[in-house]
Amino acid sequence: MQANVVTPDGSVFEAQVEMVSVKTTEGELGILPMHLPLVTPLTIGAVRIKKDSKVQLIAVSGGFMEVRPDEVNILAESAELPSDIDISRARAAKERAERRLEQAKKDHVDFRRAELALKRAINRIDVAGGGGR
Template sequence: MPAKIRLEVITPERVVFDDDIEMLVARAIDGDIGIMAGHTPMVTALEIGVMEIKTGEEEIPVPISDGFMEVKSEKINVIVRTAELPKEIDVERARRAKERAQRRLREEKSRIDEARAEAALERAKARLRAAEDRQRAMSYSEE
């Protein structure tokens, strides 16, 4: 059995995930990074995207906003503005948010509004990607 490491995913509102895992794959500021038990301690900034949590029994896609990851010998701490488990994603709401962000990008003229719209678009796309990944994984297990 592969060694496991504790993962805690925290937002300002709640603890989204707290369990032992085999591997975490996340988008750091300089590219994707995989963390397993025994990884060198580190701290890195995270970008908006979908983290993959591999527990051994399942792979869980978790859309996150920007934040930080701290890796210690016994634990990974992920601290982000937003994160949600696939079962919590409202796909229709994410689609509407994506459309709204795309419309704003076409219409907005200020840099601040453009940056906000781009971030909203990336968050919506991450949610949809995680929901689709989860749906695909569920259909494979039913076959």
């Protein structure tokens, strides 16, 4: 089946694949060819794409997935291939988010925003193979 990952900035991934696995707001979901049509919201997480018996990871920060029997379209707020992730920048973002989270706990301000920033940073580090935790 055809898999496409697209952001507002353009296409990130396009290929014929064997399987797509994503994190939705309801949990993990795996898609194989001839899956029933579906539209579902995505959370921050790694999209796993199986192509030629190898797994390709893509870090996404939310969005939607549209499934057709022969095609999967992921419309992501942001998406990065491991080779496009700057590990040191992602680690710095993680540290900033952790500091903001600690401050937000004290001030009760921007807690959710800091929490999402931390999740995005950890996801990017994990996808890039940098051990985010």
